[in-house]
Amino acid sequence: MSTSLYAISNITLSKKVNVEFLNAKIQELKALNWKFINSLFINENGEETSIQNNEDWHYEVINEDGFLEVDFTGSFCFTITLMPNIAFVSTIYKYRMLYELNEHQDILENFRVNLYNLITIFGGTEVIFLADNATNKLNNYLELMAWENVPYNDIKNKMINEFGQPIIDYSLLDYSKLSYSNINEFVLDDLSNVLPITLFKVGTEGGAISIYKSKKENTNSFYYFFKVNEGIYESDSGGIGLPRIEYEEFDTFTSAYKKCKEKYNYLLQLYPVYVDREIHEFIKTELEKESLSSSSLDNWERKLKN
Structure with missing residues (x-):
């Protein structure tokens, strides 16, 4: 079962959010000038085919679980969802990518620059990486806490209590030791050394x-x-x-x-x-x-x- 990579950030959604605010953020997102991603599918001949998506940034406001939620989505590597106490970033990547980036420093830095540019639009300063699909422990923090609007700092403190201090240096991540059934560390990136x-x-x-x-x-x-x-x-x-x-x-x-x-x-x-x-x-x-x-x-x- 594949495990998707997510990031949670110390971003909060103001109670005074309005259309002007949302439209302004859409313009900032579009100014990032990101390239659209391609989708892969199997055609009628059983051949893998790629097609480029062209869905630009747009937002959707949801109010179904007792709190306001705003999704900013498009055909890009990242999308972001804002809630009153936290925000989470969905990605097209797998969690294991964090452990493979040491061999691809150019990809790592491009990944971090894009993530930095995304969260700072909304006032975020750091991220913690999580995963879904029954990844031992990490999916609980994502699905039972982040998606339920638990404050970012509460999740961060709970993770420190369980795992100890976070890994902040990607070079310390060892892919050979990654076991989804026995996660014993978590990764935090404060993006402090990413120049805008x-x-x-x-x-x-x-x-x-x-x-x-x-x-x-x-x-x-x-x-x-x-x-x-x-x-x-x-x-x-x-x-x-x-x-x-x-x-x-x-x-x-x-x-x-x-x-x-x-x-x-x-x-x-x-x-x-x-x-x-x-x-x-x-x-x-x-x-x-x-x-x-x-x-x-x-x-x-x-x-x-x-």
Whole structure:
């Protein structure tokens, strides 16, 4: 029996929720610009076929169990349900994925960035991962507590009492020791080291680099001049409502680097998959030699502009 991966978060649903609030959240969700997922089915010839879904974000308000519940759903990897005391995220993944991500750091970080961007829209700051389908202990916390609107902190404290302190480092998860019939640990991610890089929409138009600056944060001292792989953060002409900032309007990369060297090193370590491989290797090598100079950075800047 397969076991689906869920996440619960410290999000609460205001009693004053209204249509304006719900519509505003839908617009924020759409601004994530996530790709639609594909569905697999067996056709009349017994062949496995893939079809792309195109159901965009929408909400449904439910009031059947004595409390208000709002589902935000669409054809995406994650959907989220808000209740007065808690929220839970449904995913297309299996619980075992948490234990397999050590070998796929790029997938892990993309997974965490997407989860971060989803829960912060609603004010969440951390998640605990749970599973369904009679997974020993974890399904009880999901089905008998989270789905019944038990407060997030109550569930968290109860899990600590049962399992001890949560696993917060994915590298400590050992797939060979995972037994659904004998779960003896739980995973919490406070997402504290996830940088909100999707606030910066980077794309190319006519060979030039365009950067879209978020209204939420002053980015002039940052240096998000990265070519993003696979179009994950591509944007077109600013249709998401973010003002367009031309490359020349930013401080030069050299100036930004001097202001943010520590943060830049941190970003390289955390998100190497999002940085153009050739440029990443150049910077990594120069950092290791501690020989980054204004001239070398200027050369890198010109390379990026071309």
